[in-house]
Amino acid sequence: MEKMNLKWNYTNKMVNDLLRVIKAKEIVDLLEIPIFIEEEIKRETIAKRVHFSTKIEGNNLNLDQVKDILEKDNFSHERNVLEVRNYYNALMFLSVESEFNDSMTEDLVLKVHNLVVGKSLTFKNSYRKSQNVVADSISGNIVYMPPEAKDVSILMKQIIREFNSNKFKDIPLPIRAGIFAYEIVTIHPFMDGNGRTARLLATYILKSNKYDLKGFYVIV
Numbered sequence: 001m002e003k004m005n006l007k008w009n010y011t012n013k014m015v016n017d018l019l020r021v022i023k024a025k026e027i028v029d030l031l032e033i034p035i036f037i038e039e040e041i042k043r044e045t046i047a048k049r050v051h052f053s054t055k056i057e058g059n060n061l062n063l064d065q066v067k068d069i070l071e072k073d074n075f076s077h078e079r080n081v082l083e084v085r086n087y088y089n090a091l092m093f094l095s096v097e098s099e100f101n102d103s104m105t106e107d108l109v110l111k112v113h114n115l116v117v118g119k120s121l122t123f124k125n126s127y128r129k130s131q132n133v134v135a136d137s138i139s140g141n142i143v144y145m146p147p148e149a150k151d152v153s154i155l156m157k158q159i160i161r162e163f164n165s166n167k168f169k170d171i172p173l174p175i176r177a178g179i180f181a182y183e184i185v186t187i188h189p190f191m192d193g194n195g196r197t198a199r200l201l202a203t204y205i206l207k208s209n210k211y212d213l214k215g216f217y218v219i220v
Contacts, residue, residue, distance in 0.1 A: 004155055004183060014175070021174050028213045042215045046070070049091060052220045053199050054083045058137065082118055090115035090200050098208035104163045104180070104201070106156060109189075112200050116193040127152040127189045134188070146188035159183045177205040 051059075051066040061069070061080045068074070069084050076082075090112050097108070110125040119125065127149070134144035147155060162168050163180055171179070184198035199219050206212045 004158055004186070006179065006183060006186075008179070018172055018174060025211065025213055028216055031214075038214070045215055045218060046088070046091065048218045049203070050084055050087050052218060053196055054080075054087050056220075057083070057195055059083050086116055086118045087196055087200075090196075091203070093121070094200055094204040095207065098204050102208035104160050104205070106160060108204075109156070109160070109184075109197065109201065112204075113190055113193055113197045116196045116200070117190075127156065128191050130191075132188055132191050146186070152187060152189045155187045156189055159187070173206065173209050173211045177202040180205060 047063065047067045047070055050070065051061070051063045054061070054066075059080050061084060066084050069081055070088055074081055074085070093115055094112065101108075111121050114121055114123045114125050129149055131149060132146055133142045134146070135142050159180065163176070168176060181198040181202040184201065185194055188194045190197065202219060203212070207215075
């Protein structure tokens with residue numbers, strides 16, 4: 001695969017879901033609540049974002065345990081704890097980044113993945129050099145074979161170029177965010193952390209374009 005040929009169409013369900021999102025955004029944008037309540041909702045939402053996104057990838061911690069890790073200085077090197085802290089760090093990085101930037105770049109993708117897997121922002125990251133697979137967590141059977149490693153860089157450049165194009169910007173933002181996340185997991189550019197990176201970038205797309213409903217939502 002040397003080129004992504006993603007084809008999609010609006011369905012009745014998609015249009016209805018989009019209308020519900022637009023309605024929710026209008027309500028939230030006009031909502032006036034005390035600052036301390038808003039901050040409490042945001043803390044709860046952040047904890048749920050971290051919990052559900054890492055849980056999908058097999059993290060065994062429950063929501064209360066995730067909240068405890070985020071609220072305290074837990075420096076454990078246990079895998080589940082590290083995944084939670086790494087995802088949180090990436091989420092906070094993108095929260096700041098979205099205040100000054102709304103474009104998508106390979107540098108941003110690589111930095112987000114750095115944080116997801118516990119590296120520093122300045123770590124010299126790169127796309128995978130070998131084949132990876134998506135396997136069933138129970139049977140171990142291969143359920144998806146991503147593109148060959150030699151095609152990854154070309155495909156990533158393509159989807160980023162298309163995302164930043166004027167044509168793509170005509171697509172409603174929630175759908176744009178979903179398409180880009182889908183393309184990331186389809187390419188699977190890294191050996192690990194692809195799903196988490198994709199969901200983080202979808203969150204960034206929404207927030208950087210002022211479509212994050214004040215942070216009162218969770219991608220699951």
